[in-house]
Amino acid sequence: MSFEIVCFDCDSTLSKIEGIDECAKWVGLGEQMAQLTEAAMNGELALEAVYAKRLQLIRPDKAAISRLADLYLAEIVTGVAEVFATLQQQGKQIHIISGGLRQAILPLAAFLNVPESQVHAVDIFFNQDGSYQNFQEDCPLAKTGGKALICQQISAHPETMVLIGDGKTDLEAQAVGVKVIGFGGVVKRNIVAEQADFYVDEPTLLGVLRYIL
Numbered sequence: 553m554s555f556e557i558v559c560f561d562c563d564s565t566l567s568k569i570e571g572i573d574e575c576a577k578w579v580g581l582g583e584q585m586a587q588l589t590e591a592a593m594n595g596e597l598a599l600e601a602v603y604a605k606r607l608q609l610i611r612p613d614k615a616a617i618s619r620l621a622d623l624y625l626a627e628i629v630t631g632v633a634e635v636f637a638t639l640q641q642q643g644k645q646i647h648i649i650s651g652g653l654r655q656a657i658l659p660l661a662a663f664l665n666v667p668e669s670q671v672h673a674v675d676i677f678f679n680q681d682g683s684y685q686n687f688q689e690d691c692p693l694a695k696t697g698g699k700a701l702i703c704q705q706i707s708a709h710p711e712t713m714v715l716i717g718d719g720k721t722d723l724e725a726q727a728v729g730v731k732v733i734g735f736g737g738v739v740k741r742n743i744v745a746e747q748a749d750f751y752v753d754e755p756t757l758l759g760v761l762r763y764i765l
């Protein structure tokens with residue numbers, strides 16, 4: 553099977569971190585937030601039930617988002633740069649589809665030569681002094697089913713698309729006919745290993761290429 557449009561999740565797929573959990577640690581809420589994230593990624597809690605709750609407690613400011621952007625890059629998963637370069641050489645269209653915060657992901661996307669228009673994530677808004685104001689509440693990616701909706705917006709031909717990710721929210725793309733490659737290189741989730749069309753269980757992302765090219 554060969555795909556023309558390749559979509560990647562970000563957290564625990566391109567980078568070893570869960571961005572919101574890192575922000576939570578910096579304000580002393582690490583454990584509490586990590587439990588909520590785990591529950592959402594395992595499908596025990598709906599994403600919308602935890603999304604606003606996490607951000608209202610953490611209230612990441614501009615400095616936190618900048619620190620998070622650096623961390624996404626520092627914790628990049630082995631093989632990611634090679635995978636992106638290979639796909640780009642082969643003329644594949646690459647998108648990043650993430651329930652994470654867009655401004656923190658853009659520098660990683662730039663490093664991987666993915667244009668901003670192909671980065672789909674949740675916007676965060678700041679007050680004049682850089683303090684947290686709000687997030688993009690109507691963003692589909694902050695809700696259950698969001699990744700499927702974004703896939704539909706990207707292309708009317710889901711059979712040409714594949715999505716690579718580690719979590720339950722990534723599996724949702726299957727509902728609109730997109731094939732999903734589960735990635736267990738950072739976190740292995742049984743539900744994803746069982747339900748994904750393909751599963752890569754190695755610490756490097758390079759293993760996904762055999763299912764894409």
Ligand SMILES: [Mg+2]
Pocket residue numbers: 561562563564565717718719
């Ligand atoms: Mg993820």
